[in-house]
Structures are given as C-alpha cells and as structure tokens.
Amino acid sequence: MKLNKQTEILEFIQYKIENEGYSPSIREIAEKVNLKSTSSVHHHLNNLIEKGLLxxxxxxxxxxxSNKIITSFKTVPIVGEIAAGSPLLAEENKIGEISVPQEKFNQNLFALKVNGDSMLDAGIHDGDIVVIDKGVEPKNGDIGAFMINDTEATVKYLDTISGKRYLIPANKNYNNQEINSNIQPIGKVVSLFRDI
Amino acid sequence: MKLNKQTEILEFIQYKIENEGYSPSIREIAEKVNLKSTSSVHHHLNNLIEKGLLxxxxxxxxxxxSNKIITSFKTVPIVGEIAAGSPLLAEENKIGEISVPQEKFNQNLFALKVNGDSMLDAGIHDGDIVVIDKGVEPKNGDIGAFMINDTEATVKYLDTISGKRYLIPANKNYNNQEINSNIQPIGKVVSLFRDI
DNA sequence: CATAAATTAGAACAAATGTTCGAAAAAAAA
DNA sequence: TTTTTTTTCGAACATTTGTTCTAATTTATG
Incomplete structure (x- = not known):
C-alpha cells in the first residue's frame, strides 16, 4: 500500500520525535520522503498545519x-487482592494495567486525544485521552481507533451487522459508518485518561 | 534557595520539552537563566553532556x-474497598499504585477504584480509577469523593438544592443523598483512568 | 485532446542557531 | 594576600534552517 505523502510526512515527524526526542528539519523530511525540494515539504507542512494536525x-x-498523538506511554501493572502466598506482582494478582507517559518510546502504544462526543455513552468524553495498542487489531465489540482517508483518526465501536462491518458510535445523534477502503484500523483502545 | 546553574539549565530544558514539545535554543536558555553569552551556556551544556545527563x-x-527518564512522574497509592473502621489510606486498603505527572503531583493525591455505576452519566464507570486531591474541598458542581460512616468511600456530584447540600449521582436509578454528619468530604476528583 | 489544479523542483535569501576563540570577571584554593 | 580554577562575557564565524519566489512537472478534470 502506498501512503499518502502527507501521512508519510506526519508519521516520520512523529517517529522522529518519539525516537530521537526532537523534530526533524525540513531537509531531513525531504530526504526521508523522497522530495528533492524543501519548498515541497514546506507546502505539505502548511497543509498539515491547516488541517490542525501539526x-x-x-x-x-x-x-x-504533532497535535493528535500527544506522547508515548508505558504500562505498569495494578495489583488487586493478593492471592495467599504469591508475590505482590504475580500475574494472578494483577487486576489490570495502567498507562503512564514515558519518555522512552514504546512500539505498540500511543495516545490519542478524543475529539467530539460520538462515544459519550461509552463514557468517553470530548478531550479524553485514549491509549491505543497498535499491535492489537480491534475485533467485533471492541472500541478501536481508525484512520479515515489517511487524514482523520476516530474512535468507535467495531461490529458486524447483517454481514457488513460498521464503525458504531456510542451516541444516538451519530450514524453508523460502513467500513470501506478509506477506513483503516489503527489499533485497539486499551485505556483512558481524563482530567476533570 | 539558589539553584545550581546547571540544574537550572537542565530543568528548563526538561520543562520546555515537556510543555512546548521541542528543545530550547542556546539563546533561549541563556535568557532564561540570566546568562548574557551563548558560550556560557555552551560551556554548561558540554558539562551536562559529559555527566551523561544530556x-x-x-x-x-x-x-x-534529557537522558533522565523517570523524574517527571511520581506514584500515588490506589485504594479499593475500605475495610470497616480502618483509615482510608491504611496499607490494607491499598490495591496498587498509579503514576501521575510531576507538575500535578502533590502530597494530597491518591487514587480510588470506583465501585458501581452511580456516576455512569458522568462517564465514570464501574472499575474506573479516579485520582483525588485531598487538599481541595469539593465545591458545588464538582465531583468529589466522600466517606460515608467511616466505612465506605463514594464518588458523587456535590450540589445545593433548596438550601440543602446533597450527594448527587449521575444515574437516574440512584437517589440524591442529603449530607449529614455521617458523610465527610475526602477531596475533589481531578482525573480518571480506565482500562478497556 | 485541451485545460485546470495540484504537486514538485530549483535557486536564492534572510534569519536563527551552534561553535570557537580570547579575555575579563568571579570564585575558590593556597 | 597571591595563585589557580571556574564561570562569564563578547564578538565573530560557519552552518543549518525556514522562507519565498517562479517555473517545471505531474496529475486530475472536462
């Protein structure tokens, strides 16, 4: 699959920031995405900025x-009731995981700031930050993150109705959206963070 | 207290990266720490690099x-169901730890695992973990944590109706509860974590 | 096919930045 | 005090970088 040039640029910027710790220069971007003029990159950057992505x-x-993907995350375990005789952090005591920002990049995890109230009934509010595992493809019934037209990331339920697969909002004011080639799964939503 | 110049520089760099998303320039550092020559900053930077900090x-x-990894986060305890008669933060009630960004950290923070769906319409689900600031007394309209009969911790809206103060659930299946001497405010809910 | 729009290229320029050097000033050590 | 070390300064320089312009090229559109 050939990526959209702007998506390619956006991903390289994010990759660079997450791995090197600082933004690439325009010339570094040009070399990476095979553009021979800085002005070409400049043009795409302005476009991405207009879209609010950069x-x-x-x-x-x-x-x-990058405005959407805010930071990389690392997971730490939460321990619940302790089974007799087992160490505190034994797998059987683990009642879940919580994700916290970390400078070190984790390959499969990243966070997305939720835009809008289409998932309100699932307890996901506008401005919430959801953590997504890129290594897990969302299945029916899951809440997943999806890329629409290589430009917009959205969080929705995924399910199959009458043999067709849909992105399903958790808000009656929004409609289901049938999955086509313009919609690509990013990963599964695994946790959520909110400032109140 | 006068800070070491290099510490001052290091902290400014970390602050800038964390808040702006990119590193400061040498001249920006010079201005911030009151050095009038870029070479002075340069000297300190080389020193910090030699020490392995940058x-x-x-x-x-x-x-x-910055090569420092963990400095910007601190952990606060998570408590679950409260054992009868024991103080809220007693060791026996602790079921885990959660990391919070240092800029939000203070000694008054702890986390509580939510039991039940009485705050569903506020997007707070059963099993969610809410972070509570003991140092902030919940005001009308706030979501707060309250101790009932010294045995049960609950999360509710606080508000005044007809001159009386109530704990107000965000779920029509539950009733308002007038505040009396058996109900003590613990603190204000400031953030929320969920595993999905 | 012809036309318009979008994308890319090239070159030049101004601005911001990192680097280096010697010397002054301040602080520490003797 | 004198000496040494550390810190700071100032200026100049080379490099990197962002920006801007016009034109060429490609792609879409009729």
Missing part, C-alpha cells in the same frame, strides 16, 4: 509538534 | 534531549 513556530528550526 | 547532535539546532 503545529510549528515560525522561523524556528525543529519546532514541529 | 545529549545533543552537533551543529543541529534544538536537538537537546
């Missing part, structure tokens, strides 16, 4: 920041 | 990265 400071090198 | 790419603007 931010940057004018005339300041390496100040690109 | 990394950077030569001749590349804004490529400073």
């Amino acid at each position: 931010s940057k400071k004018a005339n300041q090198p390496r100040t690109l920041t | 990394s950077k790419k030569a001749n590349q603007p804004r490529t400073l990265t």
Whole structure:
C-alpha cells in the first residue's frame, strides 16, 4: 500500500520525535520522503498545519509538534487482592494495567486525544485521552481507533451487522459508518485518561 | 534557595520539552537563566553532556534531549474497598499504585477504584480509577469523593438544592443523598483512568 | 485532446542557531 | 594576600534552517 505523502510526512515527524526526542528539519523530511525540494515539504507542512494536525513556530528550526498523538506511554501493572502466598506482582494478582507517559518510546502504544462526543455513552468524553495498542487489531465489540482517508483518526465501536462491518458510535445523534477502503484500523483502545 | 546553574539549565530544558514539545535554543536558555553569552551556556551544556545527563547532535539546532527518564512522574497509592473502621489510606486498603505527572503531583493525591455505576452519566464507570486531591474541598458542581460512616468511600456530584447540600449521582436509578454528619468530604476528583 | 489544479523542483535569501576563540570577571584554593 | 580554577562575557564565524519566489512537472478534470 502506498501512503499518502502527507501521512508519510506526519508519521516520520512523529517517529522522529518519539525516537530521537526532537523534530526533524525540513531537509531531513525531504530526504526521508523522497522530495528533492524543501519548498515541497514546506507546502505539505502548511497543509498539515491547516488541517490542525501539526503545529510549528515560525522561523524556528525543529519546532514541529504533532497535535493528535500527544506522547508515548508505558504500562505498569495494578495489583488487586493478593492471592495467599504469591508475590505482590504475580500475574494472578494483577487486576489490570495502567498507562503512564514515558519518555522512552514504546512500539505498540500511543495516545490519542478524543475529539467530539460520538462515544459519550461509552463514557468517553470530548478531550479524553485514549491509549491505543497498535499491535492489537480491534475485533467485533471492541472500541478501536481508525484512520479515515489517511487524514482523520476516530474512535468507535467495531461490529458486524447483517454481514457488513460498521464503525458504531456510542451516541444516538451519530450514524453508523460502513467500513470501506478509506477506513483503516489503527489499533485497539486499551485505556483512558481524563482530567476533570 | 539558589539553584545550581546547571540544574537550572537542565530543568528548563526538561520543562520546555515537556510543555512546548521541542528543545530550547542556546539563546533561549541563556535568557532564561540570566546568562548574557551563548558560550556560557555552551560551556554548561558540554558539562551536562559529559555527566551523561544530556545529549545533543552537533551543529543541529534544538536537538537537546534529557537522558533522565523517570523524574517527571511520581506514584500515588490506589485504594479499593475500605475495610470497616480502618483509615482510608491504611496499607490494607491499598490495591496498587498509579503514576501521575510531576507538575500535578502533590502530597494530597491518591487514587480510588470506583465501585458501581452511580456516576455512569458522568462517564465514570464501574472499575474506573479516579485520582483525588485531598487538599481541595469539593465545591458545588464538582465531583468529589466522600466517606460515608467511616466505612465506605463514594464518588458523587456535590450540589445545593433548596438550601440543602446533597450527594448527587449521575444515574437516574440512584437517589440524591442529603449530607449529614455521617458523610465527610475526602477531596475533589481531578482525573480518571480506565482500562478497556 | 485541451485545460485546470495540484504537486514538485530549483535557486536564492534572510534569519536563527551552534561553535570557537580570547579575555575579563568571579570564585575558590593556597 | 597571591595563585589557580571556574564561570562569564563578547564578538565573530560557519552552518543549518525556514522562507519565498517562479517555473517545471505531474496529475486530475472536462
């Protein structure tokens, strides 16, 4: 599958920030995505900024920041009731995991800031931050993250109705959306964070 | 208390990266820590790099990265069901730990595992973990944690109706509960975690 | 096919940045 | 005090970088 140029750029910026710790320069982007002119990259960057996917400071090198994917995460276990005689962190005592921001990049986890109230009835509010596992493909009944038209990330239920697969919001004011080639699964939503 | 210059620089770099998303320039550092020459900052940066606290790419603007990993997060205890008669934060009630960003951290934070669905319409589900600030007394309209009869911790809206104060669930299947001497406020709910 | 739109390229420029050097100032050590 | 070390300064320089313009090229559209 050939990626959209802007998506390619966006992913490289995110990759670079997460792995190197700082934003790439325009020329580094140009080399990576096989563009021979900085102005071409410049053009795409302005487009991404207009879409609200990127931010940057004018005339300041390496100040690109991604607006949607806020940070990388690391998971730590939560321990519940302790089974007699077992160590505190034994697998049987683990009642779940919680994800916390961490400077070190984890390959499969990232976080997405939820936009809108289409998942309100699932207790996912506008502005919430959901943690997504890229290594887990959402199955029927799961809440997953999906990329629409290579430009927009959305969080929805996934399910099959009458043999067709749909993205299903948890809000009666929104409609189901049949899955087609423009919708690509990103991963499964595994946890949620909210500031109140 | 006067901070060591290098510590001051290190903290500013970390602050800038965490809040702006990119490294400061040498001149920005100079201005922040009151040094009038870029070479002075340069000298300190090399020192910090020698100590292994910083990394950077030569001749590349804004490529400073901090090698310190865990400093920006601290852990607070999670409590579950409260054993009768025992204080809220007694060791026997602790079921785990959760990490919170340092800028939000204070000694008054702890976490509570939510029991039941009385706050469903506020997007707080059974099993969610809410972080509570003991130092902030919940006001009208806030979501707070309250201790009932010294045995049970609950999370509810707080509000005044006709001059009387009530704990108000976010679920029509539950009733308001007038506040009396058996109900003590614990603190304000400031954030929420969920495993999905 | 012709036309319009989007994408890419090239070159040049101004601005911001990292680096280096010597010397002054301040602080510490003797 | 004197000496040494550390810290700070100032200026200059080379490099990297973002930006802007026009034109070429490709892709879509009729």
